[in-house]
Amino acid sequence: MTTHLDLLTGESAAELLDAAVATAGGELVDWRVRQVDHRPGSTTTVAYRATVRWDGVTRCETLGASVGRSRDGTKPGVVTLTDGDATVAVWRFPDDPALPALPAAFDPVRVEELLEGLGVGHQARAHPELGVRAYRPTRRAVIEARAAAARVFLKVLRPRKVADLHRRHELLSDAGLPVPRPLGWSDEGLLVLSPLRGTEMRAAVRDGARIPSPDEVLDLLDRLPDEVRDLPRRPAWSESAEHYAGVIGAALPAEAGRAADLAGAVGARLAERGPGTDPTHGDLYESQIMLTDGRITGLLDVDSAGPGHRADDLACLVAHLDVLSLTRPKDAAQAEQASRMRRLAADYATAFVAAGDGRGADRADLCARVAGVLLSLATGPHRVQERDWQTATSRRLDAVAGWLDGSRLAAAVGTA
Template sequence: MDTALDLLTGGAAADLLEAAVATTGGELVDWRVRQVDHRPGSATTVAYRASVRRNGVTRSETLGASVGRSRDGARPGVVTLSDGDTTVAVWQFPGDPALPALPRAFDPAAVEELLAGMGVAPDGRTGPELTIRAYRPTRRAVVEARSASARVFLKVLRPRKVADLHARHALLFGAGLPVPRPLGWSDDGLLVLSPLHGTEMRTAARDGSPLPSPHDVLRLLDQLPAGVCELPRRPAWSESAGHYAAVIGATLPDEAGRAADLAGTIRERLAERGTGTDPTHGDLYEAQIMLTQGRVTGLLDVDSAGPGHRADDLACLVAHLDVLSLVSRADPASAARAARMRRLADEYAAGFVAAPADRGADPRDLSARVAGVLLSLATGPYRVQEREWQAATTRRLDAVAGWLDGTRFAGSRAGRA
């Protein structure tokens, strides 16, 4: 295993966390790895759930540590530890060194002041209720702020990205897409967004509730304005297949060769189409789509919107549904949900292929892009430290192979009808 991975996820991590917690008067009682972001040859960041005793009281805290990010150690509140060869930066949430706005977004008094500046009257003594909805160390966080008279989402990201993301929301909201309305932003990386209404498509799919048809998904993408193509182009998930294969190889050496071979096949198939010029969402899947009685009423996370291949958006949705089918089949209810997700993946893929050429996707191309997204998702079990993540990774690689060789989707063997 990679040296940084071993240091931050192995037994030595306990000494690092103990030393960092001690600087603030705490005592480390217990810890476990919650999330791993490994970039071979670059940087590794790990989040931990720890039990920390302070003044005789033990509480659960989130800690973070990074190797290979030289600027992290220069931030206030970050503890830097070194053995002469490797330097590790350790912090306690919300003091993430790459997200300087996070402490403010998680401070009820500061958020109450922010809401007051937006014309929201204070609730009184209680202040706004703050809930962490997402946290990727050094990458981003989402905090839901709820008061008696208002509800907003505070998206925290690296400062250099906030103005761009605000502009993306403004562009898409102005074009009539059901994205969160941008309510303001700050130089330190805080973006305030309005809430969306509805139910996640993922929840609806699991429950067997009404879902949008493939045509409805295509119609949603039809609404993307031409201005999206003027935004900076970001690589599609499938275009980074080599990177994700390297991550798999570093964490699961037994699958390194197969992952690299699959990435090579994906790269060759993508080269047949060249660079795309369609307006795309960039990360379209069922957790990003909000529904009301089967109708699309919300679209989240437009960070990656830009020019590309529409087929990448379609493939992203299909691949995520397919991954949801790769769950334990130990009980009948779980097996039924898995079968439903697999069927949905097939139905959406078939619907996208059956659409007119200028709106849908070529079956061979779609299959390669689905495989590329699945390869990126094959790093997920290790990243979130899923139980038996090795077997889960192998199952996802099996799915990648199935989409590439046509056994998973028969339409990939033929041309468009």
């Protein structure tokens, strides 16, 4: 029996994409899977990078397809197809059925009008230059708009989420946190944000440049206002370990049992602490932190800010640093970089534990939460269709086990 995952990522996907493109008057030349969002027993959504010929002109296109989302097929620009068992909705970027504001956010004329209405960019002599910074089909997109007198980011999300995200940016900006200032929003799901100073911490991490000390990270979290506790609670990454184990098992059945066992161990550890009430960012890692000369000057993506355990923020940063060490090195330089990433993750973890309860984290609790975040990250190789994603997934599960039993932290500290 063909699963929804097989349908959208296997050979049959070519027939679906070819039929959808032909319906719009084009010819599919080539395609490959770029991103997979598979929710076992519920929905599957896939993004593709395709080469399409239109009236003799060949262009690169981003296509999307979904199964299990019944409303997608009713939206403008979406072609509905069936293989006899499942109904598939297929679209071309920017006609995402769950993101009605995306076509306007990717239209230079309409963005120019938007900027003028907000009082920015009115001196521009040409349409804004638009660039896609991020796109998760049916989930969100980020468009950078540059004009002669303005630079803003257009964050597109599902309409029901935009007012809440605007409030979060407003709350944190008013409290003095270095988050993007909200400049305006629409009911369709468009949020306009100011740019931040600096470059992503990930670049400094990779280059071996100055990065914030553990104390500076803790100081940043200390600045989160108490009002964050009153925001809706979002599950921490580690609290969704069972879900991510299911995603891994569906994509890689050979690891289903191990993933489920690891998720069970994470869940048992977390149950000992119960829900937290600390103000948290909710998704703190090196790509969310902006630096200028090694100092923190920006904090991105506050979508998940709310009450929780500070240890979850600290674990998120440690896990993301550690996962950078898990890429298979091609030469000695890459091997040294991987080793440095692992030591860096361990150094942060050790310092966070040394900071003590309240400001830092308990060692066993932090390790369990790092393991939980790593379990969510173990879905990444399949989601972005890395080459040999099966091996990469297993390596990440090895790291999960290593944090749960403490051996990964101990080994990294021992090599420092």
